Structure formats: C-alpha cells, structure tokens
Amino acid sequence: MLRVKSGQLDQLGLLFERHNRSLYGFFFRLTTDTDASEDLVQNVFLRIMKYRHTYHGDGKFTTWMYHMARNLFADYYKKQKRMGYKEDVETTDRYFRDDVNAESTRIQQEEIDLLQKALDRLSLEKKEILVLSKFQEMRYREIADLMGLTESAVKVRIFRALKELREVYEKLETQSSIY
Amino acid sequence: MEEQYMSLITDYIDGTLTVDREREFRQYVDEGHIVMEEVEAMKQMQGVITLAERPEPTEAMSEGFYQMLAEAKGTERPDPSAGFLSQLSQAFFTTVFGRMAFGGLLLVVGVMAGMNFGGGSADSEIGMLTQQVAEMQETMMISMLKEESVTERLKGVQISNELPRSNTKVTDALFMTLNGDESTNVRIAALQVLEGYADDPVIREGLINSISQQESPLMQVALAELMVELQEKKSIDQFKQLLESENTPEEVKSTLEESIGKIM
Incomplete structure (x- = not known):
C-alpha cells in the first residue's frame, strides 16, 4: 500500500515538537556546545525523514531515534578528535567566568x-x-x-x-x- | 566489588528495590560487602543531577527544522492520482471508523444493485446512494477530527477535501480544527482545505476571524499569505491586533507588515 508521504512529513513536525528538547539535552550534555547540539538535532530529524520507511513501528520510537542520535554523535566526536579539539578545559572553564549573576x-x-x-x-x-x-x-x-x-x-x-x-x-x- | 552488589545499589539509589532484593541488599550491608556511606554519597550525587537545569535550544533550531520540512514537502509532493487512491484506502482500512464506513458502503452498494436489477428507478436510487455515502464520510470525518492521534486528525481533514462544498457541518468542524487543534500541522491542513472554499463569504469571514486566534507563527504567516492572495481588506484589523501583541515574534511582525502593505 502506498503511503501518503506528505502525511508522514506532517507527522515529523509532531515528533520534532515532542522530542527536540530532549535530544538537544542529550547532545548538549555530551558536547557542551549549543551550535553543535542544535545541528546534531537537526541532523537526527533529517535522518528520520530520510529513513522513515525503515521504521516499522516495532520497538519504541525513542530507541530508534536515539540509535540515530548516537551514530551521529559518534561521527561528530571522531571529526572533533581529528581536528585536534581539546576536551573540557576550554569549554567547561568558561562556565566559571560568569560573575554578573547574583x-x-x-x-x-x-x-x-x-x-x-x-x-x-x-x-x-x-x-x-x-x-x-x-x-x-x-x-x-x-x-x-x-x-x-x-x-x-x-x-x-x-x-x-x-x-x-x-x-x-x-x-x-x-x-x-x-x- | 562484585557486579551483583552494583546492580543492587543502583536499584537502591533509584528506590526501585523489590522486597526480596531489599532483604538481599540489607544482608550485604550487614556482611560488609556494601558500604552504606558510599551508597549515600552516590545517592546525594544523583540528587544533584536531578536538580540540574535542562539545557534549552534556541528558536533558531525550530526555525531551521520547519524550513527543512517545508523544503522536503515541496520536493516530495505525492502524485495526485496515487494520492487519492492511497488516501482512500488509508481512510477505509486503517481506522475503526474507516472500516465501519467501508462496511456500510458495501451494504449500500449491494442494496442498490439489488434494487437496480429488481427494476427500481435507478436515478433516484443513485442520488440517494450518493447522499448516503456523503453522510457516512461526513460522520467519519467529524469523528476522526476528534481522535487523539494527530495522524487520524490529519486523515480526517484530508477526507473533508472529498466532501460536497456547501456542507456547513463539515466546514464548522474544519473551523473548530483550524482554531482549536493543538497541532499546528493539523491546523495548517484544515487551512489548506478551507482555502478552497474562500469564495464563500461565510467561510471567508471565518478565515478572517481566525487570524487573531492563532498563536503559532507558522499559522499567522500562512493566513497572511492567504489574505494577500485574496486581497481581503477586512483582515487588516485582525493583523493589526497581532502586530500590537507582545507575544507575536518580531520576524512574524515584519512579515505581517509586509502583507498589510500588499493588501492595501
């Protein structure tokens, strides 16, 4: 049976509304980088859109989604390592510079x-x-x-x-x- | 430390130990395999995690996503003929209402065939049949619009597209969806159907009144585009209300101003 593709795409909007914050939280905790996390979330949904025909409703959707999220993060991580990204010191120390707050x-x-x-x-x-x-x-x-x-x-x-x-x-x- | 203790400690910290496992846990504590101080320190650590704020993405992420979605929709428009058939088969076979309606349709077709062969007046029978099918579709569509699942509601909107134009029951249901559905996707779909009826002054009025009821930027912009297309001057007051509202995002305001300019 043919599927109404545009119908499925409409559903994607709903999935995005439901899961974008949680996915963003996942990536942000791992990368501490806002831009990178937002890009990664975007890429997860791009993949969901591309591979939606491979999801048949068996198993939980979130597990399937996080499976993609982990793969994307692994790619990102490898790339960062190749680029000689220095872990923690730089990114985490900036949290300590904020002395404007009460x-x-x-x-x-x-x-x-x-x-x-x-x-x-x-x-x-x-x-x-x-x-x-x-x-x-x-x-x-x-x-x-x-x-x-x-x-x-x-x-x-x-x-x-x-x-x-x-x-x-x-x-x-x-x-x-x-x- | 052995792994069996670790798994028990994880459950203890989460507070999910069963009575039996709790007994086991206590026993290991008494025997000195599990050190309570360490467990409590870990529990405290978990408490700190629970208090941590959730990082929030910026608006740009949503915007980027919907832009991507709109682009994908543009390139993946289904073939209209295949679309109609698959919509029909989806409507009939994927829901309880659909299956009920299909059963009813078969019955009506059977009765009609019987009457036809029996020498009844075919024209009036066909007229009645068409009416009955339309009524059935109407009931099915209205029930589907009340479904919890967004997909079902979207299908409901799609079915309404196949129904006779002048039916106020259908358009009322669509307006309810347009102004009240929690999903922007469903509301947009309802708007797309109602757009087709915009020649009707009552529908047009309803669309204009809907402007100030929309909170989603997507809907506000979609209605603005429609009003420009219709050159509907009465909509300007409604848009001005949105312009004055603090809740309307700046980008939407500038689009609305542009649209007002085009209408005037």
Missing part, C-alpha cells in the same frame, strides 16, 4: 556547572550512560535495547559511572572552594 543564583549555577565539568572528565561511555539514564530519564530497559546490553549490565555500568562522577565532583568541589 550570589544565590551563582552558587546554584556553580553547582550545576561543576556537575557538567565533572561529567566532562568521565570517559565517553560513562558520560553517555549517565546522560541517558539520569538526565534524559530513559528507562534501563530502553538503554539496554539501545546499547545491546542486558538490563543488569546497564545497572552495573550506571553504578560505575555514578561512583566515578561522585569522586570527580568531590575533587572539583574541594578545588573550587580553595580558590
């Missing part, structure tokens, strides 16, 4: 920025699983499907990642209170 919001902001800074010190694998589970609130079952792991393997990885994040965060916290 004291209370500054403290709150610092805590969050410290979190991003700590997150950036983790390996990509650990960072990604934390972003998906704790920031994007994706279910362990879905993460397991996405990564081809068992659910308990996902829990083990989350434990390791959260433990390391805690250690890095604590270290950064001590450092920032000294300066």
